[in-house]
Amino acid sequence: MNDETTPLPPATTDAQPTPAALPTALTTRRRRGLQAVAAGALAATGIATGVVIGAHTGSASAAVAAPSAGTEPVVTFGRGPGGYGGYATPPGYGGSSSTATAAGTATADQVVGVVDIVTELGYSGGEAAGTGMVLTADGEVLTNNHVVEGATGITVTVLSTGEQFTATVVGTAPTADVAVLQLSDASGLDTVQLDSDGVELGEAVTAVGNAGGDPTSTSAAPGTVTALDRSITASSESGTDPEQLTGLIETNADVQAGDSGGPLFDADGEVVGMDTAASSGGAVQSYAIPIDTAMDLVGQVRDGVDDATVHQGLPAFLGVSVADGTGGATIAGVVADGPADQAGIGAGDVVTAVGGTPVGSADDLTTALAAQDPGDEVGVTWTDAAGTSQTAAVTLVAGPAD
Structure with missing residues (x-):
C-alpha cells in the first residue's frame, strides 16, 4: 500500500479570497496553454499543478507514516484559500516531528546566490512567495515551476545584498517542476555553487529557503539524506489526474512552505538539489530535485527547446x-x-x-x-x-x- 503525504502550501504575503468550486478544466495539471483564470466576477482559481512546497494545496493535512522500502508515496494536494497558484498556510502543515532538528536562521554564506521570489497573481488579487537560486552573474534564476505558476508579475530580492529586480519567465518544465527566470538589468550577481559529485545515503544536508514567506529571515533546516532516486505520485485532492516526479532526493530536513525552489546544500556548501516537496505530520520526509536533473532542463531552456516537456516563455x-x-x-x-x-x-x-x-x-x-x-x-x-x-x-x- 502506498503511503500518503501532503505537499505544503505556499507562503503568502497577503490575504486572498476563498475560491468557489472550479470547472473541470481548472483542475487539469501541468498542461501548457491552459486557459483557465479568474477575473472580476469569476471565482479565484486554484490549479493543482505539482508536487510542491510553496503552492497548490489548501486542505487540512493528516499524519502519515514513513514510507516502507520500495513504496511510492502518494502526494495529494488540493485547492485552498488563495489565488491562481497561491495559497494561505492552513493549520496542520509543516512536516515536523519529534525527531526533526528545528530550522535556524541561514548564515551569510548560505544566502549567497539565494533569492526570495514574490509573485503577483493578477487574476486573483493575491501574492505568493518562494525561493530561487542565481545561476549566472547577469541574473538567470532557477526555481520550481509551481513558485511562479499563475504569476502575472514577479519580484525577486537578492538576499545577500537586498537588491530587487523584476523577473520574466524564460522557460519552464512543468512536469518536472522546474522554471528558469531572468532578472531585468542585473549584473555582477553572486551565484550559488553547484555540486558535481551527487549525494550519498546518510550524507548531511541543509535546506535553505524563504520558509513562511518571511522577508526578514531566511531559514536553514539541517538533515540527512534518507533515500535516493525516490518517486512520488502527485494527484489532485480527489485522487484524480495522477502524475509522478522521479529520481528525487529524500531527506529529513524540516522544510516549510515558501522553501520551494531553494537550495539543498551539502556539508561543503554546494547545491546538490532544489527543495520541492514535503510530507505533513508524522516523520519528516522532504524531497528535492537533484541539481543535475534541474540543470539538464535549464540547458534545454537555454537551447530554445519547446516541446511537450520544456516550454519557452x-x-x-x-x-x-x-x-x-x-x-x-x-x-x-x-x-x-x-x-x-x-x-x-x-x-x-x-x-x-x-x-x-x-x-x-x-x-x-x-x-x-x-x-x-x-x-x-x-x-x-x-x-x-x-x-x-x-x-x-x-x-x-x-x-x-x-
Whole structure:
C-alpha cells in the first residue's frame, strides 16, 4: 500500500479570497496553454499543478507514516484559500516531528546566490512567495515551476545584498517542476555553487529557503539524506489526474512552505538539489530535485527547446475558464477585455473548434491552445446560447506563467 503525504502550501504575503468550486478544466495539471483564470466576477482559481512546497494545496493535512522500502508515496494536494497558484498556510502543515532538528536562521554564506521570489497573481488579487537560486552573474534564476505558476508579475530580492529586480519567465518544465527566470538589468550577481559529485545515503544536508514567506529571515533546516532516486505520485485532492516526479532526493530536513525552489546544500556548501516537496505530520520526509536533473532542463531552456516537456516563455492565453460540455468545451467565465471577450465569446457558450480542429471537451480546448503562441491569430468556433454557430479570428495574448 502506498503511503500518503501532503505537499505544503505556499507562503503568502497577503490575504486572498476563498475560491468557489472550479470547472473541470481548472483542475487539469501541468498542461501548457491552459486557459483557465479568474477575473472580476469569476471565482479565484486554484490549479493543482505539482508536487510542491510553496503552492497548490489548501486542505487540512493528516499524519502519515514513513514510507516502507520500495513504496511510492502518494502526494495529494488540493485547492485552498488563495489565488491562481497561491495559497494561505492552513493549520496542520509543516512536516515536523519529534525527531526533526528545528530550522535556524541561514548564515551569510548560505544566502549567497539565494533569492526570495514574490509573485503577483493578477487574476486573483493575491501574492505568493518562494525561493530561487542565481545561476549566472547577469541574473538567470532557477526555481520550481509551481513558485511562479499563475504569476502575472514577479519580484525577486537578492538576499545577500537586498537588491530587487523584476523577473520574466524564460522557460519552464512543468512536469518536472522546474522554471528558469531572468532578472531585468542585473549584473555582477553572486551565484550559488553547484555540486558535481551527487549525494550519498546518510550524507548531511541543509535546506535553505524563504520558509513562511518571511522577508526578514531566511531559514536553514539541517538533515540527512534518507533515500535516493525516490518517486512520488502527485494527484489532485480527489485522487484524480495522477502524475509522478522521479529520481528525487529524500531527506529529513524540516522544510516549510515558501522553501520551494531553494537550495539543498551539502556539508561543503554546494547545491546538490532544489527543495520541492514535503510530507505533513508524522516523520519528516522532504524531497528535492537533484541539481543535475534541474540543470539538464535549464540547458534545454537555454537551447530554445519547446516541446511537450520544456516550454519557452509564457503560454498563449484565450482568457476563459472552461468545463466539459455537450459537444464541446463550455465557457464557465470570461476575463474582461481578454481575447475571448473581445471576440464576443461569453459564459455559457460552447467552443467546438480551434484552428479548424474539432473541440469535444475542455481538455481538447486546452490541447488545441497549447499548440499556439502569444500573438498567434487563430479561428475559434463556438455555439452561442441561442444555438447559433459563430467563428471569429482571435489573437491570443501572453497569459500568466504556466
